[in-house]
Amino acid sequence: MISKLETLPNEIFLIIFNYLSWDEILISLWSLNKRISSLICSIFSINKNGIIFNRPGLSYKKISKILLPLIFKSSLLCSSIKYIHLNGSDSNSYDLIDQYFFNNNNNKESFRFPNLESLNIIQCLLSKSLIEKLSLLIQYQLNELKLTFDKVVFESFGYKDQDSSCISNRKNLIVMLEYFLCIIFSGECQLISLQLDISQSYSDTHQCIKSRSLNLSSNKIDNLFQSNCLTLRYLHIRIQYTCFLEHLIEHIPNLEQLTVCFRHSLNVLNQSYSNIQNLTTSNENWFYKIPKLKCFILKSRIYNDLEFIYLKWLLNNVNYIQKLKIYLKGNEVFRTDQSIWKCLIDANFIREYCLPDKIINLIDFDFYIRSKRQLSLVDIENIIDSFKINSFFIKHQWTNVECFYDENKSYQYIFSSTQNKSQFFYTLSKYRCINNWQDIRCIQLNFHPSFYLFLEQFDELCSNVSSIIIHTEPLTIPFEMGQRNLNNIRLQNVTKLQFGDCDSRSIEFCRKLTYRDKRRAKVFAHLISMCVQLKYLLVEKFEWLLYIVKYASNNLRNDALATVRYAEFGIPSCNHGPNKSIHIGKRLVPFLSTYMPHLQTLRLGRPDDLPWTTIRPDFKSGYFHWVAQNRWTQLLQTPQSINEHVTIFEQDLSQLFEQLQQFVFLDIYGIISQEKVESYRLMIQSRFPNSNFDIQISRFRLWV
DSSP states (O other): OOOTGGGSOHHHHHHHHHTSOHHHHHHHHTTSOHHHHHHHHHHHHHOTTOEETTOTTOOHHHIIIIIHHHHHTOHHHHHHOOEEEEETTTOSTTHHHHHTSBOSSOSGGGBSOTTOOEEEEEEEOOOHHHHHHHHHHHHHTOSEEEEEEOTHHHHGGGOSSOOHHHHHHHHHHHHHHHHHHHHHTSTTOOOSEEEEEOTTSOHHHHTHHHHOOOEETTEEOTTTOSSOOOSOOEEEEEEEEHHHHHHHTTSOTTOOEEEEEEEEEEEOTTOOHHHHHHHHTSOOOGGGTSTTOOEEEEEEEOOSHHHHHHHHHHHHHTTTOSEEEEEEEOOOOOSTTOTTTTSOOSHHHHHHHSSOSSOSSOOEEEEEEEEEOOOOHHHHHHHHHHHHHOHHHHHHTOOOEEEEEETTTTEEEEEETTSOGGGTOOBOSSGGGOSOGGGOSEEEEOOOTTHHHHHHTHHHHOTTOOEEEEOOSSOOOOOOGGGSOGGGOOBTTOOEEEESOOOSSOOOOOSSOOHHHHHHHHHHHHHHHHBSSOOEEEESOHHHHHHHHHHOGGGSOTTTTTTOOEEEEEOOOSSSSOHHHHTGGGGHHHHHHHHOTTOOEEEEEOSSOSOSSOOOOOOOSSHHHHHHHHHHHHHTTSHHHHHHHHHHHHHHHHHHHHHOTTOOEEEEEOOOOHHHHHHHHHHHHHHOTTOEEEEOSSEEEEEO
16 A cells, blocks of 8 residues: 555655755655655755765764665665765764775775765865875866865974874875875866865975975875876865965966965065065966966955065966956054055055956956055045046946945955955944845844844844854943843844854963953843854853853843754863862853753863863962962873873763763864873773764864
C-alpha cells in the first residue's frame, strides 16, 4: 500500500526540502524510495549551498558515524554533490578532507566526490596532508576554490622562546604554503575561480611566486611550473604586500576579474620614494600581461602620499578595463607625508587620485572613501555639487554621489550612489543621511541621545538587519531609560548581538565596579530583551553578563538568552590578577546551563592558560600579594603544576559537556607553554576518544 507521503508531487517535496537542512533531509528521507532519493540528488547537484559540514549544532559524531557513511554508501549521492562548505569557526570540519574525502591512496581516482566543482574552506589550519590533497583537487577536480587560513597559523610564527621542534615545524608550514601558492598560479592548476586570503602571511611568502624555486622534502619543483595558470578567470585575493600583486599578474594571463584587498594599506615593502617614482614613470602596462581583464576592484587603506602615488600607478596599468571599483580609508591627518589627504575630497580629488590618467574603455566606476577631517554642512553641499558641474563626470554620467559627515568620529564618507552602503557605513550618527536602510544587513551603534528613538523605528527602517554591533566605550549617553517604554520595542529579525570585541587576549578584569558598569548592565539587558530570535551573542567581558543578572535582572526578559546557540566571551586569567578576578571563570558553566541551555558553540578569549576555573589560592592584599604572585608564576611550569592544570581542565570540559546537552564545539584562544600541549592532547584523547580536536600554543579546538 502506497503511503500518502509517497503520493506527493515533486514540487511539494522540493518545498519541504527548503525547510530542512541537508543532514535532516538525508537522515529523514534518504532511501524511502527511488523517486525521493533522485529528488534529493537533484537538489545537491543544483543547490549552491551544497553540503555544509559546519552547520551550527552538527556534531562530529553525527558527521563521522551517520552522515558520511550514509553518503559514501551511495555512489549516486556522492556523484550528485557539487558544492561543499567547511568552516573552522563552528567546527574542525576542514579536517574532514584529510580524514574522509580520499581513500587510502592520495590520487585523483580515490576522491569520493567525483563531480565536486566548488569547495569553500574557511579558517582552516595548515598541514602537509591537507596541502597535498588540496593540490590534487585544484589540479584534477575543482573549478572553484575559496580558502582562508585561520590567523593562528601565522600568529604562532611570531612566538619567542620556541624550541627547535617548533621552529622546524614553523619552517615546514611556511614552505608548504609557498609550495601550494606556486601550484595555484601554475599550469598545474585548473581552477576557474579562486578566493584566497594570505593577508597574514610573512613577507617571504609574498615573494614566493617570483622565483618559483622551492623544495618540499626532497622533491624539487623547479621544473614543475614552466607554464602559467591559463584557466583562472576570477580572482579575489587578500594580501599584505604589493609585491605579491606585481608578481601575480605575470602568471594569470586569462584573468577577467581581479579583486585585491590589502590587510592594512598599500604596503610598498622595502621600496623607497625614488623607487616608487621610477616605477610610476615607467611605460609598463598590464594589458600585455592580463589583456582580458575587464573588472578591477581594489580595497585598501592609504596612509601617506607614497601610497597614493603607487595607487595611481596601479590605476594607469589597468586603464583599459571596463569596470573599476575602489574602496579607500584614511586615518588621522597629522603626518608630514600626508599632504594629499589634506586636500578636499571632491570631484577634482577623485579624478586626479582615484582614476587612471587616460580613460579608454571604462563604463562603470564606483568608489567609496572614508577620511578623517572636519567638515561643515556647506562643505558637504559643495562636495556633492562639484560632481554635478565637473565636465568629466557629466560626460560619463557619474554625477550621482553622496557625501555625509559623522560628527562623533569626524569621518567624511563619500561614495557613488550606486554603492551598497551596507558594506561600508554602519555607524549610527546622522541616520537620516542614509536613504535606503533596506540594503543593510549589519549595523554598528554608538550610544547617543537618539539611540532609543532609533530603536523604536528599527524594524521599520532596518527590516533586513540581522546583526548589531554595540560600541561599549565610552558609555556616556545622557538619557534616562525610564522615560521610554522599552518593553514594547522588539527587534524581530536581529539574530546576532555583539557587545565590544573579545578577540584580544588581554582580557582584563574590572577591578572596581562603577556606576557606569551598572548602567551598562541595564542597557545591555534591554537590548538583549528586544531581540526576539537571538542566536549569536558576543560579550567582550563575561563579567558584564554577571552584572546584568545581579543589577539588571528586572530589565532582562525571561528566557531572553534561551535561544542563543553561539556565544563568545572574554574571561580574565585564572593565574594572574586579584583574587576576585581569577574566580570569574567558575561561574561560566552554571551561567550557561541556566540562561543558555541550548548552547551549541562557545568561543573563549583567554590571556593565558586554557582552564577557566582556578587552582591558585587567594593571596593577601598589599605588598605580599605581589610577592606570592611572583612565586606562583615561577611554579606554573613545573611538572606538578602542569599535571594539576590538566586535571582542572578535564573537570572544566566534563562539566561543560555534561550540563549542556546540545553542545558540540569549543574554541579557546589562549597562550600555553609547549610543555602543556602534549599533556592536554593526551588528556583529550583519553577523555573524548571519539572527538576531533586541535591543540596548539595559542589555540584549542574540540569538536565532539
